[in-house]
Amino acid sequence: MITILQKELADYFSSIRFIVLFILVLLASAAGLYASFQGIRTANLPEGFVFLGLFTTSGEAIPSLINLITLLVPIIGIALGFDAINSERSGGTLSRILSQPVYRDDVINGKFLAGIITLSLMMAATILIVFGYGIRLIGVTPTSEEALRLFFYFIFTVIYGAFWMGLAMLFSVIFRRIAYSLVTSIGVWLFLSIFILLIAPAIANNLAPIAEGATTAELIRNVGLEQTIMRFSPNTLFSEATNALLLPALGENPLIIAISPAAAFLLPNPLSLDQSLLFIWPQLTAMIALSVICFATSYMVFMRQEIRAT
Amino acid sequence: MSEKTVIETHGLTKNYDGVTVVNNLNLRVARNEIFGLLGPNGAGKTTTILMLMGLTEPASGAAQVCGFDPTREPLKVKRLVGYMPERVGFYENLTPRENLKFIARLNNIDESESTSMIEQLLEAVGLSEAADLAAGKFSRGMKQRLGIADALIKKPEVVILDEPTAGLDPVGINQIIDLIAGLPKMGTTVIMSSHRLHEVQKVCHSIGILSRGKTVVQGSLDQLGRQAFANGRYRIEVETTQPTPQLINIIEEISGVTKVETKGGLLSISSDSDLRAEISKAVVQGNFPLIEMRIQEFSLDDIYMKYFHED
Numbered sequence: 001m002i003t004i005l006q007k008e009l010a011d012y013f014s015s016i017r018f019i020v021l022f023i024l025v026l027l028a029s030a031a032g033l034y035a036s037f038q039g040i041r042t043a044n045l046p047e048g049f050v051f052l053g054l055f056t057t058s059g060e061a062i063p064s065l066i067n068l069i070t071l072l073v074p075i076i077g078i079a080l081g082f083d084a085i086n087s088e089r090s091g092g093t094l095s096r097i098l099s100q101p102v103y104r105d106d107v108i109n110g111k112f113l114a115g116i117i118t119l120s121l122m123m124a125a126t127i128l129i130v131f132g133y134g135i136r137l138i139g140v141t142p143t144s145e146e147a148l149r150l151f152f153y154f155i156f157t158v159i160y161g162a163f164w165m166g167l168a169m170l171f172s173v174i175f176r177r178i179a180y181s182l183v184t185s186i187g188v189w190l191f192l193s194i195f196i197l198l199i200a201p202a203i204a205n206n207l208a209p210i211a212e213g214a215t216t217a218e219l220i221r222n223v224g225l226e227q228t229i230m231r232f233s234p235n236t237l238f239s240e241a242t243n244a245l246l247l248p249a250l251g252e253n254p255l256i257i258a259i260s261p262a263a264a265f266l267l268p269n270p271l272s273l274d275q276s277l278l279f280i281w282p283q284l285t286a287m288i289a290l291s292v293i294c295f296a297t298s299y300m301v302f303m304r305q306e307i308r309a310t
Numbered sequence: 311m312s313e314k315t316v317i318e319t320h321g322l323t324k325n326y327d328g329v330t331v332v333n334n335l336n337l338r339v340a341r342n343e344i345f346g347l348l349g350p351n352g353a354g355k356t357t358t359i360l361m362l363m364g365l366t367e368p369a370s371g372a373a374q375v376c377g378f379d380p381t382r383e384p385l386k387v388k389r390l391v392g393y394m395p396e397r398v399g400f401y402e403n404l405t406p407r408e409n410l411k412f413i414a415r416l417n418n419i420d421e422s423e424s425t426s427m428i429e430q431l432l433e434a435v436g437l438s439e440a441a442d443l444a445a446g447k448f449s450r451g452m453k454q455r456l457g458i459a460d461a462l463i464k465k466p467e468v469v470i471l472d473e474p475t476a477g478l479d480p481v482g483i484n485q486i487i488d489l490i491a492g493l494p495k496m497g498t499t500v501i502m503s504s505h506r507l508h509e510v511q512k513v514c515h516s517i518g519i520l521s522r523g524k525t526v527v528q529g530s531l532d533q534l535g536r537q538a539f540a541n542g543r544y545r546i547e548v549e550t551t552q553p554t555p556q557l558i559n560i561i562e563e564i565s566g567v568t569k570v571e572t573k574g575g576l577l578s579i580s581s582d583s584d585l586r587a588e589i590s591k592a593v594v595q596g597n598f599p600l601i602e603m604r605i606q607e608f609s610l611d612d613i614y615m616k617y618f619h620e621d
Contacts, residue, residue, distance in 0.1 A: 003415040014403065092399020096460065099363050099393040100416040101385045306326075307365045 004102070004110030012080070012118045021076050022122065028072050029126045032065025033133055039064075040138060049270065051142035052149065052246050054134040065130060066153075066242050069123075070235065073157050074193065076122060077164025078185045080115040084108075085172045085302060086181055095307050108302050112169065112295060119161040120154075127154050145273055152277070153245050159287050160238045164189065166294030173298045173305065192233040200229040237287050241280040248276055316341045316468055316499050317362065321371035324357050324523075331357045333523035334371065339468075339501060339516075342494040346510035347503040348610075349520035350618060355503040356396055358520070359470050362501075363393050376467050389417070392461035392469040396476075398453055402446025406437055406456050409445055410463055417464045424463070431459035436485055450477035458486060462498075469493065471502040475509055487513055511610040519617060526617050531610065536582070538613040544584055548577040548593065549602040560596050564588050575601075 012018050038059035040050075058064040085108070088094040097107060127150060135141055142150070167188060171181035204226035210218060230236040248270035271279065317339040324332040332354040339345045347355050360366040362375055364384030373380055380387040400409045407428055414424035432438050435455040440448070448456065454477050461469050474490065475483045483506075491513045493500050504510050510517060511531060518528040527534050535543035550557065553572050561579060562570050566588075569580040579589065586605055593600045 003412070007412055011401075011403065091402065092395065092397045093401060095365065095395040096393075096398060096400075096413070096457075097416070098365060099388055099391075099395075100413060100464075101389040101418075102416050103385070307360070 001102075001106040001110050001113075004097075004106055005114050008111050008114030009117060012114060017079055018118065021079055022125075024072065025076070025122050025126050026129070028068040029065065029129050031062050032068050033130055033137065035059030035062035035064055036134075037137060038062070049143075049146060049248060050138070050140045051134065051146045052248075054130060054138065055150075055153075056246050066239075066246060069126065069157060070239055070242065071193075073123070073161045073238075074164040074189050074235070076119060077115075077161040078168040078182075078189060080118060081165035081168030081172060082182045082185050083172055083178045084111045084115070084169045085298075086176055086178050087172075089176060090178065098307055104303055105299065108169075108173075108299055112166070115165045115169075116158065116162055119165065120158050123154055123157045123161070148273060149245055149248070149276070153242065156238065156241050156245070156284070156287070159284075159291055160234065163234050163287060163291040163294060166291050166298065170294050170298035170301070173302045193235040196230060196233045196236075200226045203229055231286075234287055234290055237283040241283040241287070244271075244276050244280045244283075248273075314340050317345075317373070317375050317501070319358075319362075319371065319373040322358065322361060322368050322373055323370045324354075324361060324366065325369050326357075331523050332361070332368075335520075335523065335525060337518055337525060337528065339499060341499055342497065343515040344490065344494060344500040344502065344513050346514035346517040347501060347520065348505075348507065348510060348517060348614060349503075349526075353520040354523040355520055356472055357523075359393070359472055359501070359503065362387075362470065363391060364388065389464070390467045392464055392466035394457040394461040394469075394471045394474060396472040398457035398460070400445035400448070400453060400456060400460075402444060404445060405442050406432065406445055406448075406459075407441050409456070410460060413460055414463050419464065427463060427465075428459075431462055434489055435459045436482070451479060451482050454478055455482065455486065458489065462493075466498060468499045468501065471500065473504060474502055475504060475506055483509065507610040507614055517610070519614065521617065527613075531613075532582075534610075534613050535608055538616045539580070539608055543608045544581045545606045545608070546579045546581060546584075546586060546589060547602075547604045547606070548579065548589060548600065549575055550577065550593065551575060551599050551601065553577055554598075557593065557596060557598050560592050561589060564592055 032055070036054045036057040036059070039057040040053050055065045058067070085094070088097070094107075098104060131142070131150070164185075168181065168185040171184045172178075175181040175184065204222050208218065208222040208225050210222050214222075227236075231240075277284075315338055317337065319335055319337045322332055322335040322337075323330065331352075335354070335358060337358070347358070349355055357366065361368050362373055362380055364380030364387050367381050375387045376390045378386045378390075400406070401412070404412070410428045410431070411424060414428070419427070429438075432441050435458050437452065437455055437459065440452060445453070445456065454474065458471065458474060461471065471490070475486055478486060487509050490500055490502065494515075502510070502514070514531075516528070516530050517534060519526045519534075527537055529537070532543065548561075553575055558570050558572065558577065561567060561577065564585060566581045566583055566585050567579055568582065571578040579585070584605060584607075586603060590600060590603060
């Protein structure tokens with residue numbers, strides 16, 4: 001498997017795709033930095049978490065860095081996975097590789113692992129660039145807790161990216177044509193990241209209508225339903241996890257406000273790191289589970305698939 | 311399985327979507343021979359090869375390749391068997407050298423050994439000059455050549471070539487056929503599927519013809535010829551002015567002659583071997599006028615056509 005991993009990594013690093021994605025990532029970090037440069041002075045950051053503001057503050061017209069990354073990670077994941085297997089099949093290399101003394105799982109494992117490593121490198125680069133320039137820009141060094149929170153954030157982005165890569169890889173196993181797997185992956189991404197934002201409130205309003213002068217219970221039911229629907233999307237899970245991790249102050253965290261608008265005034269503010277992690281534990285497990293399901297399905301389908309030269 | 315047999319199948323069967331592609335197939339390939347697998351499109355040649363490589367599982371029946379069952383121990387088979395698929399492809403961003411190196415690594419061949427091996431093979435298939443071009447720029451024929459080098463890199467005991475000469479120019483075909491012909495001497499058994507009967511006839515020691523997933527005939531060219539044309543593989547035509555029964559008698563007595571027919575002044579003689587010398591001698595000694603003599607040898611084409619004409 002090491003040989004396949006090495007080859008896949010070498011392929012990724014020398015591909016135009018990698019360069020394009022890397023430029024995209026660099027642009028995003030530059031934009032994020034600029035946004036926080038514009039907004040950080042006016043942002044109402046809690047004591048001790050000024051550095052995290054670099055990632056969470058949005059500018060006048062530019063979204064915050066975490067929003068940009070939430071947008072970018074699925075694209076990177078899809079770009080790394082959508083042609084993993086079917087390009088080998090259509091190139092006629094798959095049957096040649098599989099007639100060598102290697103286990104069939106080594107091929108897909110090697111590809112997945114190489115993708116994860118590439119993704120990790122990109123995300124680590126983004127976070128470290130912002131980290132370094134951030135210190136120069138605002139002159140505040142991160143506390144150890146902030147550094148730890150950023151480290152967890154890095155791990156979450158990799159898990160989130162792994163989900164999209166696993167999904168794209170699954171389509172690349174199922175569809176023989178590269179165009180089909182790409183279009184399907186992008187379609188799923190559009191649905192889960194954008195359309196669901198439009199659909200969820202509509203369904204919630206239908207099932208739990210808010211009439212004029214509705215009670216608090218009815219309002220909470222409506223919001224709760226909307227949130228349940230939204231949580232089918234890994235995009236929502238990831239943004240919730242990110243927010244809880246990088247916006248430790250409860251008063252600012254949209255997730256907590258949604259659950260209980262009064263919580264901000266009742267709970268100690270901001271949450272400690274272990275409490276933040278505990279808070280997003282369900283989101284995290286769900287994301288890991290989704291990634292595992294995607295990979296395991298593509299693995300199983302690939303293992304059973306007929307290998308024909310044509 | 312005897313020492314001399316490298317590949318044997320017993321009742322090998324495979325279905326795709328309810329259609330039987332390979333049907334109760336029995337094949338036997340001896341060590342150090344070149345075995346030609348023939349048959350029309352869709353006869354089940356590629357499927358048979360895939361089952362021999364352990365790339366697809368038979369519905370029933372079993373195969374033995376170099377003493378291993380490819381379904382149960384595919385890795386052991388793949389270590390010993392080189393395979394060139396029908397439409398072989400390479401990583402287009404890598405050079406032929408790098409492509410071969412990758413395969414060598416997958417086979418755990420040492421770095422220094424593989425380097426010299428790759429040079430030798432590229433030379434043998436006539437690609438030394440193109441060795442540093444990206445494989446993406448290769449023509450079909452060049453890929454085909456590289457595919458053969460690729461199948462041989464692991465020094466296989468058996469090499470299975472699916473249409474090795476497809477897409478090659480005439481010079482290339484000769485080169486590749488010569489290369490294939492030399493393999494048994496180096497201890498490699500060759501199985502090749504092909505539609506070019508002429509080449510198969512030239513290099514193959516034994517031949518199996520498949521039709522609708524079944525073996526129609528199997529054996530050496532001579533055996534095949536005898537089976538297909540019960541009267542022998544050669545047909546010699548003798549033109550004479552006196553096709554008397556006496557002359558026919560004389561010719562029929564020559565050993566090796568299986569049948570004599572007359573058509574006016576033309577005697578059509580079937581035989582197992584080239585008996586022109588004996589026949590002309592007999593005709594002249596019997597004092598019969600010999601005007602002209604022609605020999606016609608049945609080629610694999612005739613044998614093949616005979617089987618598929620009757621279909």
